[in-house]
Amino acid sequence: MRLVFAGTPETAVPALEALLASAHEVVAVVTRPDAPAGRGRRLVASPVAERAAEAGIEILKPAKARDPQFLDRLREIAPDCCPVVAYGALLPREALDIPAHGWVNLHFSLLPAWRGAAPVQHAILHGDDVTGAATFQIEEGLDTGPVFGVLTEPIRPEDTSGDLLGRLAVAGARLLADTMDGIEAGVLEPRPQPAEGVSVAPKITPEDARVDWGAPAHRVDRLVRACTPAPGAWTTFRDARVKLGRVRPAPDAGPLAPGGLLAERKRVLVGTATHPVELGEVRPEGKRPMPATDWARGLNLTGKDGLV
Template sequence: MPAPLRVAFAGTPEFAACALEAILDAGYDVPLVLTQPDRPAGRGMKLTASPVKQVALARGIEVDQPEKLRTEDQRRRLAACAPDVLVVAAYGLILPQAVLTLPRLGCINIHASLLPRWRGAAPIHRAIEAGDSETGITIMQMDEGLDTGAMLLRRAIPIAAADTTASLHDKLATLGAACVVEALAQLPAGALQPVAQPAEGVTYASKISRGEAAIAWSRPARQIECAIRAFNPFPVATGTLRDTVIKVWSAEVVARSGEPGTVLAVDDTSVIVACGDQALRLVELQRPGSRRMAVGEFLRGFPVCAGERFATGGLQAD
């Protein structure tokens, strides 16, 4: 019987923690976990361990948190554990060639899109923002490019009409965990055939910035609704009314029309705002210093009248 696969793991957020737990539950020997250094978080800005580090410590796994992996000293603990393969999931560091070739079976990545679509930092956000009907997980053999390596395994799932980045993240984290366990089972025997990514269909999922949050009401309602779902829970889409920045957590497209940004109708359960094409019924809102709430409750503390107009600027304008 061959020796059990030694699987080093590199990852940082909850998406990666889900995969690490699945690998451990499947019985793989994980001699070392790499994750980002502890960062300030919460209202007190206390140094906080990443979700991956928390899982590793709870399961008694050795943790290393190098700032980079450029020098031999920074790679020393990884080299010393002699992994057969390094699994990478949302780690946050670029791996140099010295790391890519260190494990006997190389490094494999869990990427939250159907490559080559949405290479890069924010594939879940960008898939929803673009109105894609499906996405998925690609298990990829890593090379020095940005998500350009050969594909080992792909699994697709539909993007539901109500999916936000938060809900789709959780679906893909579960799928990614299952996919990497499936891939690891086949890797030693060479049962996974690497398939080069096609040159056609390449798109890049640039990192999400807070500056993208401002809604450009001149855009079609469907595009804005997709952006609202994509930016939930971060950075959260915003509209400005009476010099107050209001977070828009959810909205629905309705068949109304008017000057973009104009409030067309208000009642106890809805605020309807005209867009470049059709309109949006705002469903969940949040004003500064308050919590997110249904429109009816929001209106009791911040009345809105038909005929008022949201500022029409916004960095999402074409």
């Protein structure tokens, strides 16, 4: 089939690679416009755009997917199907109707669970044991279309969203390529999602990523892992923001008030509503990441100090 691939972040690159290596012809990619990045805030192409440029593929970067010039070009290309991974923009009906086999999305959850922008983060945040990926036909609702195929993936106790998303991106790439094969062969029929088990996974904002030390230790652990690497869990110390790397529940430690800090020789503990957690790497405002023990060593902690 003639494919136009839509995707933007690094997470989408394994799927593009799988399709480039398949029997299908990727004739163009659709990606988000170049965005400012780094301290200089210079415009940088998306990872998908960079890989497409290496492969010599036409790159389309509409500001909006309903732009007439973009829609006209898509009609000229006349793709058979448009596979999608984390494109990052809503697709209007005018775009959905162009390819003969529609737009097929690779979504990183077991639909209808965790429809929305942050399925992996919410699966970790809510303590799920298993997640997965699904390919489905895009329609105008939010991740509501009928499903072609699924795969499952266990969530490991120390998984961050970055760890889990990395595994799903690779496994899901194969699923998406297999889905394209099945559609071309006429052997795949999408099945409607069940009405039961629907949950929604909205984008996690920086404010959502602030740690509540009054929560139980397992909730603090899940929040930090869910927000790693983005948007990054954080707290405040002496009115300054401190970003947090992974934490580790420390049920062997003595009781500490929520947010209370205890610097031991080989670890730094913070109190929660249950047992303390051990801090891993921290990043004070304006500084580089460092081990929590190094950070605490220069603080001259008093009994009144704590994280808020």
